[in-house]
Amino acid sequence: MSAARTAVTARRTRSVVVCTVLGLITLVLTLIALSRGDFPLTLPELLEALTGRGGFASTIVLEWRLPRALAAVVFGAALALSGAIFQTLTRNPLGSPDVLGFSTGAYTGVLLLTLVAPPAAAGLLGGAATTVGALVGGIGSALIVYLLARRDGVQGFRLIVVGIAMSAMLNAVNVWILLQAQDEVAMAASMWGAGTLSLLDWAGLVPVLILLVVVVPLLILCVPLLRQLELGDDVAAVHGVAVERTRRRILLLAVVLVAAVTALSGPIAFVALSAPQLAKRLVRGTGIPLAASAAMGAVLLSGADLVTQHVLPTALPVGVVTIVLGGLYLVGLLLAPALQALRTGGRYGQDHA
Amino acid sequence: MTGRSPLTAPRRPRIRRAGPRPRRLVATGLALVALVLLCAASLYVGSRLVPPTTVSRILIDSLTHLGSGQSSPERARALGVIAQDYSAVVDLRLPRTVIALSAGAALGVAGALMQVLTRNPLAEPGILGVNAGAAFAIVLVIVLLGVSSPVAFVAASLAGAFVATLAVFLIGTLGAGVITPERLTLAGVAIGAVLAGITSAFRLSNPREYSILLSWESGDLSQRGWETALPALPVVLAGLVLALALAGPMNALLLGEDMAASLGANVRRTRFLLVLAITLLAGSATALAGPIVFLGLMAPHVARWIVGPDQTRLLPLAALLSAVIMVLADVIARVVMWPGEVPVGIVSALLGAPVLIVLVRRRRASGL
Numbered sequence: 001m002s003a004a005r006t007a008v009t010a011r012r013t014r015s016v017v018v019c020t021v022l023g024l025i026t027l028v029l030t031l032i033a034l035s036r037g038d039f040p041l042t043l044p045e046l047l048e049a050l051t052g053r054g055g056f057a058s059t060i061v062l063e064w065r066l067p068r069a070l071a072a073v074v075f076g077a078a079l080a081l082s083g084a085i086f087q088t089l090t091r092n093p094l095g096s097p098d099v100l101g102f103s104t105g106a107y108t109g110v111l112l113l114t115l116v117a118p119p120a121a122a123g124l125l126g127g128a129a130t131t132v133g134a135l136v137g138g139i140g141s142a143l144i145v146y147l148l149a150r151r152d153g154v155q156g157f158r159l160i161v162v163g164i165a166m167s168a169m170l171n172a173v174n175v176w177i178l179l180q181a182q183d184e185v186a187m188a189a190s191m192w193g194a195g196t197l198s199l200l201d202w203a204g205l206v207p208v209l210i211l212l213v214v215v216v217p218l219l220i221l222c223v224p225l226l227r228q229l230e231l232g233d234d235v236a237a238v239h240g241v242a243v244e245r246t247r248r249r250i251l252l253l254a255v256v257l258v259a260a261v262t263a264l265s266g267p268i269a270f271v272a273l274s275a276p277q278l279a280k281r282l283v284r285g286t287g288i289p290l291a292a293s294a295a296m297g298a299v300l301l302s303g304a305d306l307v308t309q310h311v312l313p314t315a316l317p318v319g320v321v322t323i324v325l326g327g328l329y330l331v332g333l334l335l336a337p338a339l340q341a342l343r344t345g346g347r348y349g350q351d352h353a
Numbered sequence: 354m355t356g357r358s359p360l361t362a363p364r365r366p367r368i369r370r371a372g373p374r375p376r377r378l379v380a381t382g383l384a385l386v387a388l389v390l391l392c393a394a395s396l397y398v399g400s401r402l403v404p405p406t407t408v409s410r411i412l413i414d415s416l417t418h419l420g421s422g423q424s425s426p427e428r429a430r431a432l433g434v435i436a437q438d439y440s441a442v443v444d445l446r447l448p449r450t451v452i453a454l455s456a457g458a459a460l461g462v463a464g465a466l467m468q469v470l471t472r473n474p475l476a477e478p479g480i481l482g483v484n485a486g487a488a489f490a491i492v493l494v495i496v497l498l499g500v501s502s503p504v505a506f507v508a509a510s511l512a513g514a515f516v517a518t519l520a521v522f523l524i525g526t527l528g529a530g531v532i533t534p535e536r537l538t539l540a541g542v543a544i545g546a547v548l549a550g551i552t553s554a555f556r557l558s559n560p561r562e563y564s565i566l567l568s569w570e571s572g573d574l575s576q577r578g579w580e581t582a583l584p585a586l587p588v589v590l591a592g593l594v595l596a597l598a599l600a601g602p603m604n605a606l607l608l609g610e611d612m613a614a615s616l617g618a619n620v621r622r623t624r625f626l627l628v629l630a631i632t633l634l635a636g637s638a639t640a641l642a643g644p645i646v647f648l649g650l651m652a653p654h655v656a657r658w659i660v661g662p663d664q665t666r667l668l669p670l671a672a673l674l675s676a677v678i679m680v681l682a683d684v685i686a687r688v689v690m691w692p693g694e695v696p697v698g699i700v701s702a703l704l705g706a707p708v709l710i711v712l713v714r715r716r717r718a719s720g721l
Binding site for chain 2: 169173175323
């Protein structure tokens with residue numbers, strides 16, 4: 001009994017340590033993002049600029065660099081959180097919003113509005129055309145997937161199959177629209193389609209931040225219910241949880257997170273899938289840790305955005321870098337037990353998958 | 354002895370257990386008939402209007418003079434038909450039909466093998482990074498080497514598919530005492546993501562090649578003739594034969610590793626041969642038709658719903674079904690925007706996805 005309690009305490013400590021370390025890494029990455037660029041700043045200069053008394057340096061940091069750096073942190077965390085919730089509810093790493101086609105749906109919405117609809121419609125919405133298209137497309141496709149997967153409640157496996165099918169269809173539609181469009185237009189649209197943070201400013205960012213401030217506390221309120229659902233529908237029902245209604249609410253909140261982020265940045269693939277899995281392996285718990293997932297998402301996206309801005313020779317969308325970085329990291333973590341076994345020359349290590 | 358003998362009574366359940374048999378035969382028969390009709394449609398329909406009787410004459414003529422070494426215009430003159438008609442049928446429609454048939458069959462079987470290897474009913478060459486590996490290798494060949502010969506495509510595609518499959522399998526299994534589907538799936542998704550990311554980086558930083566790559570990736574069959582089909586066909590055949598030969602050991606593997614070993618199956622060798630067969634099939638299919646997603650997921654599931662989990666029955670039906678969908682998609686791709694074309698990858702996704710959704714709603718999703 002006491003041994004079990006020690007194990008639980010150790011896991012909790014580990015979770016706190018992981019979150020703290022990831023948080024510190026995020027902070028460092030953000031400071032680097034704020035100080036690097038065509039106009040490099042030292043740390044004291046940066047701190048002065050942040051207080052708003054740095055003159056031109058303040059303009060650069062507060063108006064140009066801060067929205068982008070902040071967006072990388074917040075969007076990464078939001079995507080990862082949404083992924084963690086989906087993976088917990090579907091009990092499958094493939095049950096992530098990016099596999100289920102919600103970001104593809106958002107992309108379809110944007111393409112339809114900007115490339116297919118008569119110019120008058122897009123002109124009416126002005127700069128908000130992409131945002132509206134992404135929100136409608138993302139939430140719409142999520143709704144369709146949910147309704148199609150529903151039959152005496154939503155079963156995780158069925159949700160994933162329907163999601164993959166929808167995703168394939170929407171992707172086909174997207175490619176078709178892009179093939180019909182002029183090369184330059186298509187190229188610009190597909191830059192957005194790979195996910196980019198380079199088009200961000202405060203005017204676009206603030207509404208999304210407000211939305212997140214509303215949604216995230218609601219999600220935190222749902223965490224105990226989520227943990228009940230994790231035990232299985234029957235157990236949760238016995239404990240007095242209204243299974244289907246609760247699941248629907250939590251899924252809706254998670255979809256809003258993804259759609260809000262996608263509306264501004266385009267579909268940044270793979271954060272939602274990889275961050276929760278990475279966090280799970282670092283914390284070594286049984287379920288998917290939400291806080292650590294969010295912190296991992298922030299690290300992934302900030303790091304990837306730094307790489308796109310300062311390491312790569314050509315301008316690439318951040319989504320491309322997140323995919324590569326997140327994928328390589330995941331491969332590394334999956335390989336870790338094997339390498340450990342090779343090093344010690346002994347038996348295979350314990351697998352935490 | 355006119356009454357029912359008590360001795361024969363226990364036989365009845367056995368007869369009832371054989372119940373699915375007619376359904377299996379009907380389904381296979383229907384699929385075969387559909388395939389033949391679709392192949393015919395694929396040969397007789399196209400952007401160029403050729404009278405059906407002329408198509409038949411051209412087909413018979415080209416088959417009877419297969420090894421003669423004469424070019425299409427020479428044969429057309431000898432037969433007395435318009436040279437462009439002859440060429441459209443023999444140099445465009447025939448290879449396209451063959452490509453759609455073989456790529457479809459290869460993808461369906463590759464998906465079935467993948468689902469057994471990873472013990473994950475969601476596995477598919479598209480999801481598990483095999484197509485991404487093949488596409489990556491082909492993009493490398495186009496962008497870095499500037500080569501665009503079909504033989505180089507097939508070779509690159511095979512190499513890419515092999516490396517990706519092997520990497521997925523090794524990363525997913527190394528270090529784990531037992532193979533868990535989750536690890537394998539994650540490894541596949543991760544590797545596929547890395548490769549797809551690099552591929553799209555290449556695509557976005559090479560505006561000039563952008564549209565060539567996009568059209569290749571969307572599975573456009575209109576530009577592919579015999580020079581694409583011929584190098585890949587033997588590989589598809591080898592893959593199909595290997596897969597069918599593995600059907601027995603796969604059935605054993607499905608019972609679990611320990612059970613398979615005690616039944617006398619060589620688990621390790623079977624797994625390696627599975628990796629090899631998947632490589633041959635997915636690699637050649639990608640070289641033939643581009644990275645077609647989804648068929649590999651759908652065909653085995655539909656086949657399993659019809660014939661059950663026995664691989665000796667499932668594999669041929671999966672091949673048949675996915676060939677049907679692929680040829681149908683190719684015919685529709687030619688007709689729907691006549692005389693223009695839609696890439697077949699787009700049509701097959703739009704065709705296949707609703708079918709899968711309807712099926713997964715109707716029945717309990719099937720495990721392995």
